[in-house]
Amino acid sequence: MNADFFIIVIYLALMFGAGIFFSRNIKNTADYFLAARSAPWFWIMGAVWATNIGFLHGYLAHGGAAYEWGLIQANFEWFQGPFGYVLTGIFFIAFYWRAGIYTVPHFLEKRYGTGIRTIYSLAWLIIFLVTIAAELYLGGMFLKNLLHIPFWPTVFVLTGVVGTYTLLGGLGAAIMMEFVQFVIMMLGTMPLLFILLHLVGGFGGIKDILISQWGVSAQYFTVLPDIHHPYGPGPWIILGQCMVVTIGWCAGHQSMVQRNLGARSLYDSKLGYVVAAIPKTLGAFLYVVPMIAAPIIFARYGIFVEKADAAYGKLILNLLPTGMLGLFIAGLLSAGLSSIDAVLNSSSTMLIKDIYEKFLAKGKSDHHYFIAGRIATFAVIVASLLLVPVVLKVPLIMWLEQTLLAMALGPFMGVLVLAIFWRRANTPGSLVGFITGAVFAVTLQQGFGVKVFFQISWWSFVVTLLVTIFVSLLTKPPKKEKVEGITWESDFESMVGVIAEERAETKAMRVTEIAPRKITRPPWYLNLKYWATAILLVQVLLLFFFG
Amino acid sequence: MRKAIFLLVTLGVTCFVRNSLGQEKFIDVRQEMANKLTAVKTAAVKNDWTSALESFAGAKEIWRSEVKPMITEGVKTNEQFQEYFKRLAEIEENLNSLAQILEGKNTEGVETKANAVIWSISHHPRGFDLPKPRYSVWDWVFALGIGLGFCIFAIVFGLYLRKSYYRRYKKIKIMN
Numbered sequence: 249m250n251a252d253f254f255i256i257v258i259y260l261a262l263m264f265g266a267g268i269f270f271s272r273n274i275k276n277t278a279d280y281f282l283a284a285r286s287a288p289w290f291w292i293m294g295a296v297w298a299t300n301i302g303f304l305h306g307y308l309a310h311g312g313a314a315y316e317w318g319l320i321q322a323n324f325e326w327f328q329g330p331f332g333y334v335l336t337g338i339f340f341i342a343f344y345w346r347a348g349i350y351t352v353p354h355f356l357e358k359r360y361g362t363g364i365r366t367i368y369s370l371a372w373l374i375i376f377l378v379t380i381a382a383e384l385y386l387g388g389m390f391l392k393n394l395l396h397i398p399f400w401p402t403v404f405v406l407t408g409v410v411g412t413y414t415l416l417g418g419l420g421a422a423i424m425m426e427f428v429q430f431v432i433m434m435l436g437t438m439p440l441l442f443i444l445l446h447l448v449g450g451f452g453g454i455k456d457i458l459i460s461q462w463g464v465s466a467q468y469f470t471v472l473p474d475i476h477h478p479y480g481p482g483p484w485i486i487l488g489q490c491m492v493v494t495i496g497w498c499a500g501h502q503s504m505v506q507r508n509l510g511a512r513s514l515y516d517s518k519l520g521y522v523v524a525a526i527p528k529t530l531g532a533f534l535y536v537v538p539m540i541a542a543p544i545i546f547a548r549y550g551i552f553v554e555k556a557d558a559a560y561g562k563l564i565l566n567l568l569p570t571g572m573l574g575l576f577i578a579g580l581l582s583a584g585l586s587s588i589d590a591v592l593n594s595s596s597t598m599l600i601k602d603i604y605e606k607f608l609a610k611g612k613s614d615h616h617y618f619i620a621g622r623i624a625t626f627a628v629i630v631a632s633l634l635l636v637p638v639v640l641k642v643p644l645i646m647w648l649e650q651t652l653l654a655m656a657l658g659p660f661m662g663v664l665v666l667a668i669f670w671r672r673a674n675t676p677g678s679l680v681g682f683i684t685g686a687v688f689a690v691t692l693q694q695g696f697g698v699k700v701f702f703q704i705s706w707w708s709f710v711v712t713l714l715v716t717i718f719v720s721l722l723t724k725p726p727k728k729e730k731v732e733g734i735t736w737e738s739d740f741e742s743m744v745g746v747i748a749e750e751r752a753e754t755k756a757m758r759v760t761e762i763a764p765r766k767i768t769r770p771p772w773y774l775n776l777k778y779w780a781t782a783i784l785l786v787q788v789l790l791l792f793f794f795g
Numbered sequence: 796m797r798k799a800i801f802l803l804v805t806l807g808v809t810c811f812v813r814n815s816l817g818q819e820k821f822i823d824v825r826q827e828m829a830n831k832l833t834a835v836k837t838a839a840v841k842n843d844w845t846s847a848l849e850s851f852a853g854a855k856e857i858w859r860s861e862v863k864p865m866i867t868e869g870v871k872t873n874e875q876f877q878e879y880f881k882r883l884a885e886i887e888e889n890l891n892s893l894a895q896i897l898e899g900k901n902t903e904g905v906e907t908k909a910n911a912v913i914w915s916i917s918h919h920p921r922g923f924d925l926p927k928p929r930y931s932v933w934d935w936v937f938a939l940g941i942g943l944g945f946c947i948f949a950i951v952f953g954l955y956l957r958k959s960y961y962r963r964y965k966k967i968k969i970m971n
Contacts, residue, residue, distance in 0.1 A: 553917045
């Protein structure tokens, strides 16, 4: 155990040093909040995935849910790849770029007005604070259970490492650190799968033992279970998860979007997002498949597991030899740190851009907002630390957080889809639609006791869509200049990338008015369409094989 | 009014904390029992039967005085204890078998029986107990309707967008 502890200390020291190194040359808000728009596509790919995968949305909580419910948990990886990453990369990112925004709420304001921006910002700030606190809690508990390190000192060390480089370096440092952490995560945690499959005789062996010998329900191995499934009924997965939650998450989650806004070009941004679907798909093999094999290991070796959330830690603690365990924990810490830094950075961006600059200190200098950004990062760190003891008392963190998201994502998807694809959608329509959708989601959950959050998100999406359309048609259409350039109709060819960037510079200019010039296609291996098609085919094959 | 709110909040927090503490204790006692059973396995491998019997007696005592009463009482108010309640007979049977094996000082079977008890007091996946999939015709109609409907919608909508775009803007030539 000493060797493992030593590896973790070295890892944290290296992360701290690298973070400080990457934090140089940060001078203004564009550097701090958008990484000076300099990241190539492969950094974006790593950063997006590392942001998405943490203790909460990944190894520990999703791994625990996979232990509890089986292969259905792979939906979060296999459907989010093609539906969330690919569709967002192809359809939504261009509009954010063209609008010249810092935050997703900022886009909503450009299209709809201040009201919806404020509501959306506040909702996400609350979710972000809970997320950071939950990540810190899970990380602290994880190390406490595994290495018997006291909880609070661990939480403070983790916060110190991630807080320092995020506070000093902003998005640029965060993206670079996330890419490094993406590599460590992949290399550090993948060996578990092979060790487990070797022990249980492959995926066929898991099925054989659990279904044939133990008589486990076949639904434990189903990606799309029947409509009576208590955790994720198949039809609601297709409707709620694929069409609302995953796209809303990828297109509406400030941390995910902000990484793409930090890309050096629109094409890099899109390609990074689309290609990130590959590690996302692999995520199921990092923590879903191993956790399905976990019960066999627990029963075979007499390993006590008290609850689903603890299963992942128990598995690696009892299975991995000294040294490898340390490397594995370093991989897991990477997942946690990358998610925390992303949310931390995004929270401060939203606090400054959507609240402070908008309502409290208009028209100040760029340097003023840059310093305010650092203070906001520090404030978010302190607030999250204060929340940790509360999160500690919530037994079903995953459930609470997912439900909050389901309530926010449905209405957001409704107004976003209409913002981009329907020029007639207007400010009163979106505001009434958004509020009605959110209230409807809460009513469904609290009033009618609906527990499946995909169901809540789907119906709140539909209600938002209908109410927004209805109210928009009853009120005045938006002015032409308000929708020009940030609605779909004027951006079909943006997949080439160059046009959109050029049009962003010359807002009023039509494509036909741009002087003829040589536009080069990217090489075939960087072609967005090929990548997107290949990823979709892989997903179909995975569903065919495992579903 | 303020007093009523304060009392309600205090009551809520008290109930919540009491519930959490109860759950933590249930984890602790099972963990302690599992540790004792692991010690039984280790001692048996070393042929240290005195130590094995001592550890087993400790495990059985925790089971008798702590774990079992918590399950039988807990199941009345909390559904979470149901899974352990269902396995009570199984645990008792395995503990008795283990006692017999240890009395006979037989190394064989100690690990299997001890592991079986540890696994029985562990949390089992809830997905294990789900009924067999009950797909009806409506499930397929629903699923195919959504899937095919979405594909048709995507194609039609995509073609419409493409057409509407070129109606507004001239198609540009990309030169290599």
